[in-house]
Amino acid sequence: xxxxxxxxxxxxxxxxxxxxxxxxxxxxxxxxxxxxxxxxxxxxxxxxxxxxxxxxxxxxxxxxxxxxxxxxxxxxxxxxxxxxxxxxxxxxxxxxxxxxxxxxxxxxxxxxxxxxxxxxxxxxxxxxxxxxxxxxxxxxxxxxxxxxxx
Amino acid sequence: xxxxxxxxxxxxxxxxxxxxxxxxxxxxxxxxxxxxxxxxxxxxxxxxxxxxxxxxxxxxxxxxxxxxxxxxxxxxxxxxxxxxxxxxxxxxxxxxxxxxxxxxxxxxxxxxxxxxxxxxxxxxxxxxxxxxxxxxxxxxxxxxxxxxxxxxxxxxxxxxxxxxxxxxxxxxxxxxxxxxxxxxx
Numbered sequence: 322x323x324x325x326x327x328x329x330x331x332x333x334x335x336x337x338x339x340x341x342x343x344x345x346x347x348x349x350x351x352x353x354x355x356x357x358x359x360x361x362x363x364x365x366x367x368x369x370x371x372x373x374x375x376x377x378x379x380x381x382x383x384x385x386x387x388x389x390x391x392x393x394x395x396x397x398x399x400x401x402x403x404x405x406x407x408x409x410x411x412x413x414x415x416x417x418x419x420x421x422x423x424x425x426x427x428x429x430x431x432x433x434x435x436x437x438x439x440x441x442x443x444x445x446x447x448x449x450x451x452x453x454x455x456x457x458x459x460x461x462x463x464x465x466x467x468x469x470x471x
Numbered sequence: 472x473x474x475x476x477x478x479x480x481x482x483x484x485x486x487x488x489x490x491x492x493x494x495x496x497x498x499x500x501x502x503x504x505x506x507x508x509x510x511x512x513x514x515x516x517x518x519x520x521x522x523x524x525x526x527x528x529x530x531x532x533x534x535x536x537x538x539x540x541x542x543x544x545x546x547x548x549x550x551x552x553x554x555x556x557x558x559x560x561x562x563x564x565x566x567x568x569x570x571x572x573x574x575x576x577x578x579x580x581x582x583x584x585x586x587x588x589x590x591x592x593x594x595x596x597x598x599x600x601x602x603x604x605x606x607x608x609x610x611x612x613x614x615x616x617x618x619x620x621x622x623x624x625x626x627x628x629x630x631x632x633x634x635x636x637x638x639x640x641x642x643x644x645x646x647x648x649x650x651x652x653x654x655x656x
Contacts, residue, residue, distance in 0.1 A: 418571040424579070424597045431593060 339392040344399045347383040347406075355415035356380070367463050371411070374439050374450040378405030381412040386446065419471055426468040430461050516560055520609040522552045524630075527602050530583065531629055534595055537642035539588045546583030546591070553577045565608050572608075576601035592640050596627050603630060606655060614656050620649035628652065 352359060358368050377383045383402055388394055409425055417425065432438035434457070439450045452460070526549035533541035553576055558569045579598040583591045603617065619628045623640040631637070636649045 418574065420571050420575045420601070421578075424575055427597060428593075 336392075342392060342396075344392075344395040346385075347381060347399075347402045348385075349381045349412075353381070353412055355413055357411040357414035360415050361467055364463070367460055370452075370456055370460055373447075374452065376411060377447075378402050378439075378443070379409045379411050380406075381410070423468060423471055426464055426471075430464050430468070433457060433461055433464075515557070516609070517612070519552075519556055520606075521612065523549070523556065523602065523605065523609070524611060524613070524615075526552050527598075527630065528632060530595065530598075531631065531639045534588075534592060534639035535637045535642055535646075537588060539591065542588065542591045543584050543586075546580045550577055550580035550584065553580060561608065569605065569608060572601050572605045576605070592623075592627075595629070595639065596624065599627075599629050603628070603655075606630075611655060614654055616654055617652045618649050619652045620645070622648055630655075 354360075357363065358371075363371070378401060383398075385398070389398055409429070414422070429438075433452060436452075439447070439452075444451050526545060530542055530545035530549060533545050553573050556569075556573055558566045558573075561569060576598055579594040579601065582594045583598070586594065606615065613632055616631045616634055617628060618631055618636055619626060620638055620640055622645065627640040629639050634651060636647050636651075638645055638648050641648060
């Protein structure tokens with residue numbers, strides 16, 4: 322029984338220890354002029370949906386959940402946000418070449434259509450990010466329009 | 472108790488993907504690249520464009536065979552070749568265009584490396600447009616056939632070295648679906 326106690330204590334110390342490791346936070350107070358929303362003058366309803374469903378991992382401003390300051394959660398989030406932003410960053414929209422915009426919009430449509438995005442692991446804890454059928458139709462039609470107007 | 476808590480809180484923002492180590496440079500491309508110093512510029516340019524098309528065709532053939540693993544490998548090879556592509560000897564306008572094409576095409580190749588066959592085909596469709604535009608600038612030694620199948624999504628085009636239709640979007644399901652749209656010399 323003693324061994325179990327020792328292991329538990331070691332784990333506890335380690336858990337407390339890693340809390341002191343700092344991580345980079347993905348937050349900004351202002352929406353940059355290069356943001357997808359401003360560049361395309363996105364209607365409010367669609368703005369809201371994209372914000373809730375995509376912007377945590379695909380923009381320069383993450384709405385962090387309450388548990389985000391606990392390690393190792395903070396690391397995992399930091400990692401995922403980095404990867405998400407390298408694939409697509411709505412905050413940098415203006416700087417993308419027309420060619421890349423076109424390919425991103427195409428991917429956005431197919432990812433939402435096929436329920437690939439937002440990720441299942443994300444929607445587990447962010448139920449509001451899930452797309453209802455009507456939201457899907459609304460957003461996909463809008464993104465198609467943007468794509469056709471490039 | 473603590474352990475269970477930690478386990479629960481590591482739910483996160485994306486699914487873990489299979490990350491493959493990618494330290495393999497396309498051997499042929501690499502050798503040709505290092506040899507290019509001793510070649511005339513035009514020869515180097517020529518072999519670089521050849522390599523891009525060779526890798527693209529490798530990918531196209533893997534998709535015709537509906538072989539996910541081979542497509543991923545071909546995507547990896549193409550990504551390395553595109554990253555190594557030297558645009559220095561083109562006009563500045565061409566350089567801008569090429570850089571944009573390479574940026575987009577490299578992304579598609581990277582996705583093809585780590586996706587399932589359906590996604591690979593999606594990216595291949597977009598990649599084909601990039602490579603077609605690239606060929607318009609860098610030229611081709613071989614005659615290329617631009618082929619097209621209206622059944623795939625909003626229409627899927629691809630490039631081939633042969634006239635005969637072998638469909639990379641459906642493979643054996645619709646092997647002969649498509650037609651030659653134009654010849655590129």
